[in-house]
């Protein structure tokens with residue numbers, strides 16, 4: 001039996017060679033890590049949930065004209081993606097203060113920010129992904145000024161889409177991280193959204209109770225992380241797709 005070639009293994013995913021040139025297979029592991037791998041656990045079924053949630057988000061981004069690397073989900077743990085050159089930045093968009101911005105600027109967790117704020121972090125595990133400015137990014141050649149413009153436009157479009165999507169199911173999008181890739185089509189290069197978007201990379205709070213439905217449950221040892229991820233998938237209508245009464249698509253929650 002021929003084994004497919006492993007291209008890269010990260011903290012939560014493995015990339016394998018794809019069936020055709022220019023494609024890869026992205027495998028979602030059950031590993032949960034935080035604080036640059038200082039905290040590590042296996043959570044049975046996390047990979048399946050993230051694969052499904054990320055598929056749902058990326059296929060909708062594709063549909064509304066926000067380019068991504070996503071082609072299709074292959075099975076419970078794998079998706080077919082386009083091969084891209086990853087821009088070495090983590091791009092964070094924040095709507096509400098939490099996590100590192102709250103600490104850095106002395107803000108109260110839960111404070112609504114004056115506007116959506118974009119931050120860049122240089123992807124370097126050995127340095128704990130330091131925050132960088134546009135000066136660093138252009139100066140060291142990680143992205144050009146035109147690419148930064150494209151990245152910021154994409155980040156804001158993703159924020160608008162995700163905020164609305166989650167609001168419709170009673171969830172507040174506090175912040176999220178995306179990664180971007182350079183995709184060549186013939187001789188034209190464009191920036192696309194890559195990696196994954198899931199409760200591992202977003203802060204999601206129940207609108208009414210403010211219950212955390214994301215990886216902070218793991219980082220802060222709150223417990224119930226898998227249940228929270230399942231709740232997100234369920235509210236998006238992804239858990240009971242074969243059961244007639246629920247139907248497909250998000251379940252609307254009335255806000256008062």
Ligand code: UDP
Nearest residue numbers: 092098099100101175176177200201202203
């Ligand atoms: N984030 C991520 N991967 C990282 C760091 C952050 O997906 O390596 C996400 C995190 O889940 C949150 C957002 O980016 O939704 C902002 O994270 P923050 O800078 O507050 O860092 P943290 O508090 O996680 O250290």
